[in-house]
Amino acid sequence: MATAPLDDAVAPPPALPLPKTSRGERTRQRILDAAERDIGRRGFSEASISTITQEAAVAQGTFYLYFRSKEDVMRELVLRMGRRLRRHLTQATAGLKDRLEIEKRGLQAFLSFVRDNPNLYRVVAESQFVDEVAYQRYYHDFANNYRQALSEAEGVGQLSPGDAELRAWALMGISDFIGRRYALWDKDASIEAVTEAAFAFISRGIAPKLPEGKAP
Amino acid sequence: MATAPLDDAVAPPPALPLPKTSRGERTRQRILDAAERDIGRRGFSEASISTITQEAAVAQGTFYLYFRSKEDVMRELVLRMGRRLRRHLTQATAGLKDRLEIEKRGLQAFLSFVRDNPNLYRVVAESQFVDEVAYQRYYHDFANNYRQALSEAEGVGQLSPGDAELRAWALMGISDFIGRRYALWDKDASIEAVTEAAFAFISRGIAPKLPEGKAP
Missing domain, CATH: 1.10.357.10 (Tetracycline Repressor, domain 2)
Structure with a gap:
């Protein structure tokens, strides 16, 4: 059987560039860890950028250095x-x-x-x-x-x-x-x-x- | 292997009583049909009671005769x-x-x-x-x-x-x-x-x- 038609799907926007410093990368990973817990436990619609950054203990503005949404x-x-x-x-x-x-x-x-x-x-x-x-x-x-x-x-x-x-x-x-x-x-x-x-x-x-x- | 522990789960609130007339039942089914299309296509968080009742062509108040939410x-x-x-x-x-x-x-x-x-x-x-x-x-x-x-x-x-x-x-x-x-x-x-x-x-x-x- 042939592969399913994925080709005509719209590609997601490219990810933001990765952080240049290891400290930046650690912060990015901390945000991802917090998002994993927060979205995993409460679901996508309940979790918010504000709850994720709180859980990660970073300022909300920091989030936008690494992610758009x-x-x-x-x-x-x-x-x-x-x-x-x-x-x-x-x-x-x-x-x-x-x-x-x-x-x-x-x-x-x-x-x-x-x-x-x-x-x-x-x-x-x-x-x-x-x-x-x-x-x-x-x-x-x-x-x-x-x-x-x-x-x-x-x-x-x-x-x-x-x-x-x-x-x-x-x-x-x-x-x-x-x-x-x-x-x-x-x-x-x-x-x-x-x-x-x-x-x-x-x-x-x-x-x-x-x-x-x-x-x- | 034993059955999974569902017993300690919280039961959902009981459903509202079913409509007494066949016309009421048809309306209820029309709302469910519309919800199936609307939630199925746009997802639960995008779909709303307002879009569902619009799609079903019933007044928003009618929704609450049959469903709480x-x-x-x-x-x-x-x-x-x-x-x-x-x-x-x-x-x-x-x-x-x-x-x-x-x-x-x-x-x-x-x-x-x-x-x-x-x-x-x-x-x-x-x-x-x-x-x-x-x-x-x-x-x-x-x-x-x-x-x-x-x-x-x-x-x-x-x-x-x-x-x-x-x-x-x-x-x-x-x-x-x-x-x-x-x-x-x-x-x-x-x-x-x-x-x-x-x-x-x-x-x-x-x-x-x-x-x-x-x-x-």
């Missing part, structure tokens, strides 16, 4: 989620060669990430109602890399043949809903047990075992 | 989505006895439903940021029924053994992401082709075929 901050948080999650997944699966093993460890790492970053997770989910293009871009970028990795694994026989693009989206959907149910809403579920059960589903599906001599 | 309307739309979707799925799978067949037809029906009701779908997704309890309840209710159906099917050998609760959430996640990607964002993808590919994944997973003589 609350929307700007949210877009930056979507990028932050993408960077952090990718780094987290890369570290969790470093050195692994088998795709099924990578899927399993990756899922477990994703669930831990959601439990440790509930606010960031909520901000990204809410971004679809603030800047749908940024949100779609986040998932399409993720899915593109994922699809490629699945295709390669299929090519060397580590996965059964299948539609890699569709599998990427299906696997993201599983992670998202399992993450919401067992890592975000339910703080006590065992990430390990959930990962085992989800991996069983992902690797073998739900069909009963085939009778002997019957091809799948 | 915009939040009230959104909660009602979440219930509407639940009712409509269940009816749609029940019709699409009527008479089917085999669970795998029900999964396949159900998925196809879900994808058509999303493509035909993009606004309703968006409203439910956004409800998590307006009334998270209503949103969680929507998914927990759906998941409870789903889990039970999967358990029963497993009991009679129509599915392989597995964690029915987790499978319910994983399957909802697949439908949600596949629906978003191929039915909501991409208006041209073939629902039939997507269903085939997704069903292959759901039934058999992604693991390569086992070498002969090896148990799964």
Whole structure:
């Protein structure tokens, strides 16, 4: 299946230039940290530049050195989620060669990430109602890399043949809903047990075992 | 795995009594139709009681005969989505006895439903940021029924053994992401082709075929 039409979407305005000093960068990060907590807890419409700068303990004027608007901050948080999650997944699966093993460890790492970053997770989910293009871009970028990795694994026989693009989206959907149910809403579920059960589903599906001599 | 802790959540205020006349009920439905379009297209914070009543062509005071607030309307739309979707799925799978067949037809029906009701779908997704309890309840209710159906099917050998609760959430996640990607964002993808590919994944997973003589 072809990729979805994102090309005709309007690109967001370019981000403001990054701060030139490390002190400026620290301030910018502090504002983003505060926005992550504030938007994550209270939602985009309740959070305001005034509450964000209060939480970050910076003057309101400082905010505008780095961002034009609350929307700007949210877009930056979507990028932050993408960077952090990718780094987290890369570290969790470093050195692994088998795709099924990578899927399993990756899922477990994703669930831990959601439990440790509930606010960031909520901000990204809410971004679809603030800047749908940024949100779609986040998932399409993720899915593109994922699809490629699945295709390669299929090519060397580590996965059964299948539609890699569709599998990427299906696997993201599983992670998202399992993450919401067992890592975000339910703080006590065992990430390990959930990962085992989800991996069983992902690797073998739900069909009963085939009778002997019957091809799948 | 146990059910998630919803019990300690605060229940929403009870809905206003339903209209006593069929004319009143038609007016109430017209307001809900307008709210579905308005919130679905412009988002919850942009839509207002004033824009909703304008779109419904009723006086603003009429709104308050049936709803207390915009939040009230959104909660009602979440219930509407639940009712409509269940009816749609029940019709699409009527008479089917085999669970795998029900999964396949159900998925196809879900994808058509999303493509035909993009606004309703968006409203439910956004409800998590307006009334998270209503949103969680929507998914927990759906998941409870789903889990039970999967358990029963497993009991009679129509599915392989597995964690029915987790499978319910994983399957909802697949439908949600596949629906978003191929039915909501991409208006041209073939629902039939997507269903085939997704069903292959759901039934058999992604693991390569086992070498002969090896148990799964």
